[in-house]
Amino acid sequence: MATKTAKFHHYVPQFMLRRFAKERRPGKYFANVFDKSNGRTFPANVDSIFGETHFNRVETSSGVVSVEDNMTSIESAAAPIIDRILSEISFKSVSESDFATLCIFVALQMNRGTGARNVLEDMINQLRGRIAEIVGEDNLPDEIKDASSENEKKKMGIVTSLDDLQEYAKTFAAKDCRLMIAPDGHEFIIGDNPVAITNSTPQDGLWSNLGLLCKGIEIYLPLSPKITLAFWCPTIADYITDNVKRFRLQAANMRERSVIIKAELAVTLTTLADDIDQRTDELENKHGKLLLETIELNEQNVKRQNALQVSHAERFLISKNADFDLPREMLRRDPRYVRGRRMQMT
Known part of the structure; x- marks a missing residue:
């Protein structure tokens, strides 16, 4: 007998929401939900939210x-x-096939x-x-007029969500994959649009720097209140490596010059070289941690991750411990966070 397709379709799966x-009650999981549109918080069964x-x-x-069964x-x-x-x-027991499946899921x-x-609808309206x-x-x-109907918008949304999943997955697979761990006393929240994308590399003129192939791209998905999955552009680690080499060379050059100049200046150059070496040691230590598959975050790192969830969420957020101080503060400072991110057509 064929399995009956559920009427309520989650866009964030229940197996993630339960965490x-x-x-x-046995088998009944309730989450603390924050509504960005009105600032209201409420408990809700994960059976009936984020969908x-x-x-x-x-x-x-x-x-x-x-296409619910496909998803x-x-x-x-x-x-x-x-x-x-x-x-x-x-990731030690994650096979190549497992990793491909994981990348398809994130895509x-x-x-x-x-x-x-809503991003797609906004682009069509522009x-x-x-x-x-x-x-x-x-x-x-006619095709532009028809695109305004609710059914057509839904159709385009469904096609977009499933189109080229394999290609997106290949893009994720080419990134450096990490697990980011929240410290004791701090937790990640999750939004209704939980794959957060950011980039610390300066934008190049009119071009966006948030494309998956852009240099410096960072992609995050909270897996639990304590662990976030990260996909980083390989240039992030390369950038630190290059800086370590450059700073080491600067310090070495200063020490060479200190040998052939006046004593007073030699002391200054040696002090500067020592300072550069100390800062480079710190950078190299950070770089070493970035190369590990698990990275222990500090309080500010967790706050940054949670801020990304707030800015990407279309409306709802979940916090296991009902801590919604950050979204309230972000909304107070900038009401534009009331909805998720949008792209601007240039």
């Missing part, structure tokens, strides 16, 4: 189509791999949900506005 929730009824079901010319199969394949990673706090998680769909400026609202092509 940020507490088991109040919508028939979210992955759409009407087509051939009838009603649902569930990807989740089911990834769940035991993530369980193993969290249990061992390591799916990045492109599904209300956040991804495109519609640009075209309307040229040809007039009444002369818009």
